[in-house]
Amino acid sequence: MTNARETSQLLVIVPCFNEAGSVAGVIRDIRAHADFADILVVDDGSSDATTLEAAKWARCIRLPVNLGIGGAVQTGIRFADRNGYAACVQVDGDGQHPADQIAKLLTIMRSKPAQIVVGSRYLNDNDGFKSSFMRRLGGQLISRTLGICFGPCKITDPTSGFRLMDRKAIEFFSRHYPTDFPEPISIAWALANGLEVVETPVVMRKRQAGTSSIRMFKTWSYMIRVVVYIVLARMTFLSETA
Amino acid sequence: MTPSTQLFAIILIFGVAYTYHVVQKLRCREVDLYDFALLLSVAAIPLLFAGWPNFTAFVGEVFGVALPLTVMFGLLFVSVFVILHRSLSRIHRLETRVIALTQEIALIDDRVANGGAKSGEMEGRMSLAGADTAARK
Numbered sequence A: 001m002t003n004a005r006e007t008s009q010l011l012v013i014v015p016c017f018n019e020a021g022s023v024a025g026v027i028r029d030i031r032a033h034a035d036f037a038d039i040l041v042v043d044d045g046s047s048d049a050t051t052l053e054a055a056k057w058a059r060c061i062r063l064p065v066n067l068g069i070g071g072a073v074q075t076g077i078r079f080a081d082r083n084g085y086a087a088c089v090q091v092d093g094d095g096q097h098p099a100d101q102i103a104k105l106l107t108i109m110r111s112k113p114a115q116i117v118v119g120s121r122y123l124n125d126n127d128g129f130k131s132s133f134m135r136r137l138g139g140q141l142i143s144r145t146l147g148i149c150f151g152p153c154k155i156t157d158p159t160s161g162f163r164l165m166d167r168k169a170i171e172f173f174s175r176h177y178p179t180d181f182p183e184p185i186s187i188a189w190a191l192a193n194g195l196e197v198v199e200t201p202v203v204m205r206k207r208q209a210g211t212s213s214i215r216m217f218k219t220w221s222y223m224i225r226v227v228v229y230i231v232l233a234r235m236t237f238l239s240e241t242a
Numbered sequence B: 001m002t003p004s005t006q007l008f009a010i011i012l013i014f015g016v017a018y019t020y021h022v023v024q025k026l027r028c029r030e031v032d033l034y035d036f037a038l039l040l041s042v043a044a045i046p047l048l049f050a051g052w053p054n055f056t057a058f059v060g061e062v063f064g065v066a067l068p069l070t071v072m073f074g075l076l077f078v079s080v081f082v083i084l085h086r087s088l089s090r091i092h093r094l095e096t097r098v099i100a101l102t103q104e105i106a107l108i109d110d111r112v113a114n115g116g117a118k119s120g121e122m123e124g125r126m127s128l129a130g131a132d133t134a135a136r137k
Helices: A003-007 A023-033 A050-055 A069-082 A099-111 A133-150 A167-175 A182-192 A217-236 B005-027 B033-051 B053-063 B069-113 B119-123 B130-136
Strands: A010-016 A038-043 A059-062 A087-090 A116-120 A163-166 A197-201
Touching: A010 A023, A010 A050, A010 A069, A010 A099, A023 A038, A023 A050, A023 A099, A038 A050, A038 A069, A050 A059, A059 A069, A059 B069, A069 A087, A069 A167, A069 A182, A069 B069, A087 A099, A087 A167, A099 A116, A099 A163, A099 A197, A116 A182, A133 A182, A133 A217, A163 A167, A167 A182, A182 A197, A182 A217, B005 B033, B033 B053, B033 B069, B053 B069
Parallel strands: A010 A038, A010 A087, A038 A059, A116 A197
Antiparallel strands: A087 A163, A116 A163
């Protein structure tokens, strides 16, 4: 852990789309367990009262149109980049990511030379929410593809949005962040550019409100497309001095 | 292979109507000159094949095909492919710019609303060192 990390700040990015029912609870949870961090809610053009709810409790940026989770998260990362945050952590607005696990991610970043720490549901056996069989299968397929394409790095939960990024990762993702399948592809892009990615087991919850965008047939389609994207990222993504 | 008068008339009517349509688009600056030339080739290639039977026979001989219209469709496909390729590249570039602009609008709106303050300055947050305490809990 460098001095910069000790003295600078942490930004918690909460991307939301129609999460009026859960966003206040998510912010309260973050305040209760990570009061050392700033909170930024990015409302991805919601049609409900997400902005109104979020703005009561935290700073909220509202995108004029819906960009998808990738666009919303990158907005938060750009905010972190411009305001000189040393690290930022993504906590989804649906309440799946318990804020008490943020400190765990920070501890891992301090102990390992990594730019990105991903909270994994599957690293160790725990009692938390694990998602459906199909999704776990998809996750394994994506994880193996990442392993084949980028060597020994073992990522067990590539679709986890619960992740901590240091300054180097913030600078990289503020310039390049995928809009399609952002969680696994951002890991592929990071690995392709020499960033270190590690995982730590976390306990996740079921979403508190709203529905997932990936269902039934979409799960298969998601899997296949992500695998193709990862292979393409390995073959084509132009490496820059990150 | 000489086309019938009816076929030639149909191709000619299509060519003239289509060219008029594309010229209108150029006048309204909906397409640039390069796109105009590409779009025009969709009318020009069939007209060339229908209007000059000698050229059609020559193409048939050069490519060694019994039906020179195969070559015509091949050329049309190339035309359409180039148009599609350019359109896709442009759409992708525009999509990237729209996303970046949308993000900038949101960030600037926030900056204006908060007088340029960083989140922590508003809320009087602590430093990351506070994370140590939380991690120990």
